[in-house]
Amino acid sequence: MRPVELLLWIVLPYVAMTVFVVGHVWRYRHDQFGWTTRSTQILESRRLRPAILLFHLGLFAVLGGHVLGVLVPASLTERAGVSEHMYHVVSVTAGTLAGLTMLAGFVLLLARRETDARVRATTTPTDRATYLLLGVMLVTGMYATVGENLLLGGYDYRETVAPWFRGLFTLDPDTSLIAGAPLVYRIHVVAAWLLYALWPFSRLVHAWSIPFGYLGRSNILYRSRRPTALADERARPRTTA
Numbered sequence: 001m002r003p004v005e006l007l008l009w010i011v012l013p014y015v016a017m018t019v020f021v022v023g024h025v026w027r028y029r030h031d032q033f034g035w036t037t038r039s040t041q042i043l044e045s046r047r048l049r050p051a052i053l054l055f056h057l058g059l060f061a062v063l064g065g066h067v068l069g070v071l072v073p074a075s076l077t078e079r080a081g082v083s084e085h086m087y088h089v090v091s092v093t094a095g096t097l098a099g100l101t102m103l104a105g106f107v108l109l110l111a112r113r114e115t116d117a118r119v120r121a122t123t124t125p126t127d128r129a130t131y132l133l134l135g136v137m138l139v140t141g142m143y144a145t146v147g148e149n150l151l152l153g154g155y156d157y158r159e160t161v162a163p164w165f166r167g168l169f170t171l172d173p174d175t176s177l178i179a180g181a182p183l184v185y186r187i188h189v190v191a192a193w194l195l196y197a198l199w200p201f202s203r204l205v206h207a208w209s210i211p212f213g214y215l216g217r218s219n220i221l222y223r224s225r226r227p228t229a230l231a232d233e234r235a236r237p238r239t240t241a
């Protein structure tokens with residue numbers, strides 16, 4: 001194995017995974033008040049809404065596709081009655097739609113951030129690095145799906161990229177599998193590890209703080225310390241615009 005292969009396909013993934021886990025623990029312990037999306041909705045909400053919806057809908061669909069295409073072995077889907085041809089057709093169609101939705105959201109978010117002066121002023125260097133990595137992953141991912149898999153006749157990443165990726169978690173990664181994959185897959189994967197390493201230090205930490213509690217919790221009542229506040233409020237004459 002060449003040193004560069006060892007570095008890219010073994011050292012980088014394990015270092016990124018370690019930084020991801022330790023970084024989250026560190027951030028949680030030292031910066032709970034900063035553990036937010038650093039939302040800019042209060043500065044601009046009209047353009048944010050459709051962009052954020054498209055980005056997240058596309059992202060969830062893309063991640064679902066990754067679970068099926070990268071984590072589930074081809075032998076399992078075949079045993080479940082899904083032929084290679086059927087898998088290919090569904091994965092290219094769904095992957096293209098999901099990727100385009102995410103890309104549209106990403107472009108709208110980026111345009112809003114760059115053209116709205118107040119939003120741009122809140123953008124940090126970490127945000128810029130996050131957008132850059134997401135951009136690289138979107139472009140290379142789309143090229144892999146549409147270019148390699150649709151227009152160029154198909155590349156079977158389930159026999160190369162996917163088993164190498166799973167091998168990392170069984171401590172037996174076969175680097176020759178990923179090293180032989182087309183360049184676009186290799187760039188995609190390197191950008192993914194860099195994004196995972198950056199994650200705990202970025203606004204992406206909000207991903208782990210979905211407020212499920214909101215669905216079941218009782219209403220919060222706000223009461224004034226002055227016992228007569230409510231009566232005063234009701235007695236105040238109403239003004240109309």
Ligand code: HEM
Pocket residue numbers: 061062065066069070091092094095096098099102137138140141142144145146148149157161165185188189192193
């Ligand atoms: C190390 C982790 C990852 C691996 C091994 C991986 C692998 C792949 C592969 C093999 C494809 C091409 C599928 C095809 O040719 O049809 C792909 C596509 C794509 N990936 Fe990733 N990926 C990873 C992480 C991510 C992450 C974290 C994101 C986004 C935040 C992402 C976004 C995309 C997009 C947008 C596409 C194109 C649309 C699609 O096919 O779903 N990837 N990825």
